[in-house]
Amino acid sequence: MNRFKLVIPLLLVLVAVLCFAPAAWAFCGFYVAKADTKLYNQASQVIIARDGDRTVLTMANDFQGEVKDFAMVVPVPTVLQKEQVHVAESKIIERLDAFSAPRLVEYFDSDPCAVDDRVFEAAPAPRSAASNQLESKISDRSLGVTVEARFNVGEYDIVILSAKESGGLETWLNRNGYKIPRGAKQLLKPYIRSSMKFFVAKVNLDKFEKSGYQLLRPLQISYQSPKFMLPIRLGMINATKEQDLLVYILSPQGQAEITNYRTVKIPSNTNIPVFVKDEFGEFYKSMFQTVYTKEDKKVAFLEYAWDMSSCDPCSAEPLTSEELKQAGVFWLDGNSTRSIPASPGFGRPFPVNNNVFITRLHIRYTRDKFPEDPMFQQTSNRESFQGRYILQHPFTGELKCQAGREYKRSLPKRFEQEAQTLAKLTNWNIQEIRQKMRLNGSNLTNSWWNNFLAWLGL
């Protein structure tokens, strides 16, 4: 009897090993298209470069009105000085977006009568430097609001405020010409009470005109704080519908994730019909909406996680060290205080040279499903992930051998599978998909009951 008891745990171990053998994770194919943020109206984009408790946060403005009406109020953990605020180039966000966007790849079936052949891709690496800190002080206590610092950076006028109570802060902002939406007071209070400061920016019109820039450039702030969160709640005041937020987290460690919501991988690595090549953007939008609804709208989606020294397949060239620096990467500098924890004989050593790991999180949030500001953490998970969708073109040449005939017979089943995958991912009508694929008549060797079910819309 005792022996029997011992056998059970051992069997469990064996079963665990056999059942969950790791899936081989190889990426390849020719890159064709990407689903970048141009798909979404008003998607906020944020780059967070973080190492230890030092953070460089770059915020892209999705502001669409008159530049003179632009005002931004962001709760920040510490008082920022001029040296801690920069204006970044819009291009850097576009570069990160392009590098990490969900992608479409295609394969071409080789002649089944000949030998198999496939292509692999990869690309070389970047590096980087930069960061800062200092002070100055002005006061205005009548409203319980203290102007901790006031300066301009590029085309922006910046004020750093600390406040004692939310009413005073709201009044101060209104008096000083910042258009603050109604209802902001209630939402400012929790941030004030958590002793956060307020980073307030508006556009200096003279400088903006002189600068010759057409669009507002992203603001970049650096600070040191154990708080690793994004205050999105303020942005929900006037929102009537779902808002999209793309967060690019750059870390020397590995993947980042959210600690107070689930982080879920976007569906990936599936074969879809070839016609999607022309409507990849539409496909991705529908797929995202479908999975977002399925997850009950309260998760964050992981769209990309990769060591930035390479990509496979590349939807854009990896960032150069200069670009990484623009994105806020401040380590790899030589004078970083961070030391990689040495494990006495355990674990692998971290790669020292190109340690910038990117995590792209896509959060679609609403007031009712995302009540709390997302909090993040970096992990040592260096597993690569990408949103990747595969087009597999059938071989169109002449087929004379036996293998060729079998290949041809296998195609309708494969097409049908692709159609069903696409319908499942996007919630599109399967009949329309089949029509687009021209999967009818002679081409379709479906059984009558499958056709019947499809006709019923199942």
Added chain:
Amino acid sequence: MLFKDIRDYQILFLGLFLVLGIGTRDWTLRSPLIAVAIATCLFTQWILSLVVSKEPKIGQFTSLRSALITALGLSLLLRADHWTTMVLAGISAIASKFLFQVGDKHFFNPANFGIISALVLAPDAWVSPGQWGEEWWYGLLFAGTGGMILQRVGRWDTTAAFLGAYSLLEAIRNLWLGWTWDVYCHRLMSGSLLLFALFMVTDPRSIPNARLGRIIWAVCIAIVTFILRNYFFISTAVFWALFVLAPLTILIDVLWSAPQFSWLKQEAGGQRTNKLNLKIEV
């Protein structure tokens, strides 16, 4: 013989959570690491009970159940990039039972000790507190299965004290900050918190023996968790709180003495019928 020991249920439930986690939560959970955790814990337990303990043989075999529970707990909660980290966690978890004893009672929760060791000693260990989400049916499942075990081992008071104190503190903070109550609910509905409260903080072998002592101890853990989470922004606050306060068990056991818990005297339905096995320890 199976399911006479309450730990068999615990193994069943934790195993179920693991399967559910892999199936319905797309975790970074890696199956080879689960196998490594189980193998390490069982092996360490076996070796150490051969070397250290002078128990009768039957005690050694039943103690493998505890090792398996520890392994499942580690698999559910701890993530690592490399398998050696899981080995480190497994060995330190089991070894802590043999090393840190007062009288014949160990006072660190083994899985918790393993998690903290890995977080401190290995560069690649982490805990994913958000990955259970906050779905109601998970809450119900945890509460149901956890409640059943707690009923049998008679430790529901600890869970109630911990959750009660923690949710009270969070409520006060929420009120003071002026957040709406859905923020509060969101913070408390975390599956990871429930899992901890129902399955980890209640381990009857390592926590105080007397009811009053347990309540005081659980409230202390809730307070430390609250402070670490909200003022030091540590996402693994619960584990640190339990780790730091575990040694307090010794003091509490001195202050409020009560008979020590033994798995085998807890027969089905909570009836204490088997007096013969009173001396068998884990």
